[in-house]
């Protein structure tokens with residue numbers, strides 16, 4: 205992550221620094237915790253493309269400035285949503301922008317503290333804030349519905365590594381003097397840490413399985429058992445609520461490759477498994493339950 209001021213021309217940096225110093229000491233205070241610096245329009249569009257925003261989305265911009273992100277999401281990508289900002293002048297600009305672009309039926313702007321905003325309706329969150337504000341928000345973002353997409357202009361969330369990070373040249377930055385913008389993108393991961401158990405029928409006989417998963421945000425590691433024997437889990441991928449993993453195991457005398465995909469829903473994962481070997485081939489429904497005897501304790505990582 206590049207520090208906020210690195211690509212700022214000196215005169216403008218002084219103005220931004222003054223605004224930052226004037227900001228309230230706590231990001232949760234009634235004063236804006238972040239100065240107003242608009243995201244250049246080309247970066248707005250790139251952010252929305254990276255987040256794959258579409259007509260099915262509900263987008264919330266935290267600290268919405270003149271409303272350009274929410275208005276562009278509605279006008280060019282067909283989304284609905286709202287923006288919040290502490291500054292009433294910004295809210296007026298946002299409403300005016302929506303009116304000019306003909307999207308008042310799909311967007312709204314509220315004068316509200318972003319820390320006191322209900323985010324539960326969002327499928328996409330956008331933000332151009334500051335590193336410490338992102339970190340203060342992080343636990344609330346991680347608690348959103350798995351699969352919620354988050355895109356941040358210029359600032360990361362430290363050890364919650366982004367799923368995508370791009371740096372773009374931005375001629376429109378700093379009022380047209382030009383610079384670079386970082387775009388960070390995350391998908392809120394489901395909580396999968398713990399021991400999951402399930403049963404499959406292989407060559408007509410039931411076989412017990414288990415997988416014990418550890419989790420650091422979207423990065424999952426773990427070990428498994430098939431018919432009481434240890435197996436090495438491979439290709440574990442967690443994308444929002446979608447979990448995939450695979451292993452090879454000998455069960456009921458057959459050497460079998462197992463490939464699982466499932467959707468995590470609280471204490472249950474449900475999906476399909478493909479089982480293949482020289483004399484056994486097939487796909488079947490699969491569901492696993494978390495917990496029970498010998499269950500691993502949930503790793504703290506995902507809470508951030």
Ligand SMILES: C[S@@+](CC[C@H](N)C(=O)[O-])C[C@H]1O[C@@H](n2cnc3c(N)ncnc32)[C@H](O)[C@@H]1O
Pocket residue numbers: 231232233235236237238239240241242243265266267268269270271272273288289290291294316317318319331332333357
């Ligand atoms: C860097 S600007 C980004 C504006 C817009 N999202 C964009 O990218 O063009 C940050 C905005 O956040 C607003 N802001 C700062 N602290 C806030 C808070 N605690 N609650 C709501 N808005 C806040 C500021 O007034 C400012 O308009």
